[in-house]
Amino acid sequence: MKKLFNILILLLFAACKMPSAAQTKASGSYTGVVINKVSNSKSTGGNENSTSRFVYACNKTGDSIAVYHIEEGAVSTATVYSVDLVNNALYFIAKPVIAGKEPGDSLKIIFNDADHSVLIKNDRYTLYPEFYSTFKQKVGEKHSVMAVLNLLADQIGDYPVSDADPLLFYQSKTSSGKSVEKATIITSRSQATDVTDTWNSAYHYTNGKLDEVKVSHDKENRFSKKVTYAGAAISAIKYYRNVEDRQVTNGTVTYPAGKASEVKLAEKVFEPGKDRQTTISTTFSKRGISSLKVMIMTQAEALALVK
16 A cells, blocks of 8 residues: 555656646757657468557657657557656656556666666666766766666566657667676566566676677576677667567567668567467658657647658
C-alpha cells in the first residue's frame, strides 16, 4: 500500500508539473523528428504488412521528450519522458498524455560516487569513471532524458521505454570509449510479478569499442549482442533475447552508411509454447522537424505532422 501511495504521489506531481497544450504553445519552439516504421511479418499463420509512425518532440533543455505512436490514422499511445526532482530525489518519469490510458511509471535514480555506479529502479549499472562523471553531469545536473534512454537502450530490465526504440536507432553510433563496466538487473516474472530473477550483465570492449554484451544467470541467457564496426561507426548489431523461454528472438540491426537515413531490422521470433516462428523485416526512415510550437499535442496536431 505504501509503495502504491508513493507512485500515486509521483504521478500527481508529474501531472501538476507537466504543461498543458495551451501552456506549451506559449512557451517557445521545440525540435522534433518523424520516424516511419514499415514491417512485414511471415509465419505459418500467413503474412502481414504494417505501417506506423512515431513523432518525437523535444524541448530545448532536453529534460522532456514527447512520443506519439500513430497507427491506422490515429494516435495509439502518447508518452512524455522526463527527468525531474521529486521531494529531493531524482526520477525518470514516463507519463501518458492520452487520458484513460495506463498509468505512468517512474524510475528512481541514485548515484554512488564511491564505486561510480548508478541505481535505476532496482538495477545497478557500474560505469567507467570518466563515463560516470559525464553521465552524472548530464542526468544529475542537466536532467537529460536521452542520456537515460541510451543507458537503458538494450531493455534488459523492466523499463517503460519501448516507444523510444526507433529514436535510439538514430543516435550517434560512433564509439566514444568505454561506458558501462557491468550491471546487475532484477526483472519480475510476467505471470507472477512477486517472483524475480537477477541477471548479471558483462560488457566487453576491444580497443575502447564495445564488442559484446552478455546477460545471464547461472546457465540461462537472457540477452546478448555483438557489435560490428565500419571504421569508428557501428554498422550492425546482432542480438539474442529470451523472455522466460516464451519468446526467443534473434535479430540484426543494420545501420546506414554515410547520410542515408534507413535503418534495417531483421528478426526471427520463436514461441516454443505455440511451436511458431515468425520472420519480421522492418525498415525505419526519418525526417526532421526543425521547429515546433508545441510539445504536448492534441491528436489532430500530431496527425498533421505525418500527412
